[in-house]
Amino acid sequence: MQSSKTPEEMEIEFGQQLRDLRLRRNIDQRQLAEQAGVALNAVKNLENGRGATLTSLVKVLRSLGRAGWLKTLAPIVGISPMQMLKAKQPRQRASKSKETPHV
Amino acid sequence: MQSSKTPEEMEIEFGQQLRDLRLRRNIDQRQLAEQAGVALNAVKNLENGRGATLTSLVKVLRSLGRAGWLKTLAPIVGISPMQMLKAKQPRQRASKSKETPHV
DNA sequence: AACTAATAGACTTAAAATAGTCCATTATTT
């Protein structure tokens, strides 16, 4: 079942997590902004889900020591060593026959 | 050891993961943009790490079925049931004594 | 209870992203 949260709600909840991480380090928004190299307003926007850029997010995550999280988006789908031998080079573009897999 | 990648590099690698997810579903950028409710350019920006908004990212993630990933940023730090009883309400602001924990 | 400091919100200007369109390039198909 899809949680059917709106993008706005999701941004707010996401911001709460960012705040959580910051508070665990016990630094205020101003300090975080400084360390991350963004404006105080950028941090406010992120934590309150009021709209932000991916760049601001990345800088803040680095500053919070959670940059590694960004690498966990697309988990590797492992294939057996035997199959690996005859594995084709991965697609670089979507193929013509539409609507296929649904992973 | 910090990977010391620049924010720019990180955005590019992140975009490659987004592309990966899209290709697993075998849909093209145009289809993804439509489904997500963003412009084709927004998808291009995301996948090529050329700058994007958090809103665009959230919409695209939803469309790719990876909205749940957004909830995994700040893992819960569990405490024992006994300690839970006397647990104070969590901080809502950073405290005065600066530079403390380093989680 | 009074004080202090962290955060929210509004405002302005500059910078950046979105949306829409067109053309060039290149992977994939046939």
Next chain:
DNA sequence: AAATAATGGACTATTTTAAGTCTATTAGTT
């Protein structure tokens, strides 16, 4: 190998965010 379709890149106008500053509120301290 030729045809087709997916993607990259550039461009313009519009919208959104960043950055900087100020004020109001309120959590946390003393």
